Amino acid sequence: MPTGDQATAPLAARGYRLGVTGTFYAEWDRRGSGARRSVGRARRLARALGLDAAGVPVLTVVGSKGKGTAATYASACLAAAGCRVVTVTSPALREDRERIRVDGTAISADVLARLGRRVRDATASLPERRSGEGYLSPSGLFTLAGVLYARAAGADVIVLEAGMGGISDEVSLFPPDVLAITEVFAEHIGVLGDSPAEIAKDKAGVVTAATSAVISLPQRPAVTEAIASTVADRTGGRVKPEVIGTSGVPADLLPTGHGRRNAELGCAAADRLLDAIGCPRPPQERLNRVLSSVRLPGRLSWHHVAGTDTTLLVDSAIDRSGTAAALAEAYRRWDRIDHVLACLPDHKDVAGVAAELADLPVTYVRMPSYRHLRFTHAVPGHWTVVDDTELSRSHLASLGERILALGTVYFIGRLLDLADADTERLFDL
Structure with missing residues (x-):
């Protein structure tokens, strides 16, 4: 890889x-x-x-x-x-x-x-x-x-x-x-x-x-x-x-x-x-x-970004209730969240997720290479908007040490890639 x-x-x-x-x-x-x-x-x-x-x-x-x-x-x-x-x-x-x-x-x-x-x-x-x-x-x-x-x-x-x-x-x-x-x-x-x-x-x-x-x-x-x-x-x-x-x-x-x-x-x-x-x-x-022994990468999973001080909590939440559960998990371990990455195509609960994230600093990530996904929904004015091609380990590190990442499974895969997460085996016998 x-x-x-x-x-x-x-x-x-x-x-x-x-x-x-x-x-x-x-x-x-x-x-x-x-x-x-x-x-x-x-x-x-x-x-x-x-x-x-x-x-x-x-x-x-x-x-x-x-x-x-x-x-x-x-x-x-x-x-x-x-x-x-x-x-x-x-x-x-x-x-x-x-x-x-x-x-x-x-x-x-x-x-x-x-x-x-x-x-x-x-x-x-x-x-x-x-x-x-x-x-x-x-x-x-x-x-x-x-x-x-x-x-x-x-x-x-x-x-x-x-x-x-x-x-x-x-x-x-x-x-x-x-x-x-x-x-x-x-x-x-x-x-x-x-x-x-x-x-x-x-x-x-x-x-x-x-x-x-x-x-x-x-x-x-x-x-x-x-x-x-x-x-x-x-x-x-x-x-x-x-x-x-x-x-x-x-x-x-x-x-x-x-x-x-x-x-x-x-x-x-x-x-x-x-x-x-x-x-x-x-x-x-x-x-x-x-x-x-079961491991579920991308479902409330924790990952350190190599070469940085950044830790990711990654979850494929795409609605308000899922976002609330992810926030609760984050605050069980952290006393703060430095930044949130959210990737929510139009058919997901963009408004509900935005309401749950309230005043947290958020970067909204679009994935234009996935042409079956549309990213035209209005997002809060204080959110930063980027394309997924702009993501890198150094970019993640610039956002802080404690990052919550939420959204569609294609985006979650990108974050798991950046974290070089182990996805080879989901359980042991």
Whole structure:
């Protein structure tokens, strides 16, 4: 990985899309204005790859926020039970190979390249994409590559994190044995639906007659009803969503802030999958040891910026409540915050975050190289506005010793890069 101030360039500009791994972004990069992903085209590609079905039990995580935390804890619990677990998440933290992990560890660059060649060759066998036809999305192609790898690696179970939706996402190509639903709110309004209830229907729509359990965090009444009716329709009333309160996992083994609920959801969903496949749950001592080792870079994680006196508290908060939780975590360790970095595209809760940050010094970071993200929302006049290309370790050091960084996961990845954070392994066995 690049180090020092050379780590300021966007991932694409640093060559991560060069060579065979660029296959995952080829149609995305050529998409026209207003184009959408094509799950149908992805289904044809899955068939070309011989993936008519996953062939391995699947635990799928959908929701508006916290999916990565739930997927990580589900994977850790399953691995503690002795299962070989392949986990597919979206997007990556620092490198694309982190999107596919086995027992918590990112696959190698060579393995990703081999998977990229398989995807490239299979894509070449498809009919040419017609004008106006949807594209093969990067997250969908990584999902297919992850399932392909799971088969080759002899995985016992697969954990899939939906990229954005549910039935409208490529995870729907592989019906879940167990579905976990994090909180659903007005994220992607107008894309997945015109209300949180409509969005919930899309996300719960991945359920099929083969699904044995649906586990959900507490939701707003309209969302709860939408999930229940969708699950009932798709399972003939056989499956009723289970709303979890607490999982029984000791609090000191769980993350702080909003992540705690999502972690508990992941643990509960893992238990249901183990029950469904007839695998004993892990011994408590082993489970506790594995869970105590879980690391969640970018989710209330602390990082020292090498060569400086600066420490970062990094969190992917994108709304007012998440920002409040991040501030509370910061003040548990610090008596002051020198500066806040915030990267919030227009579809995030810019106004809510601004209200929570009040009079703190803030730099608002835009990411113009990510052309699917818009940064036109008005921000407070006292905020400094910069592009992400201006960030460097020396720039961070100039802002102070105690910096809180909040925002979209792409931005969080940039900060983890600058801090040279360890994102290779998410838990130990």
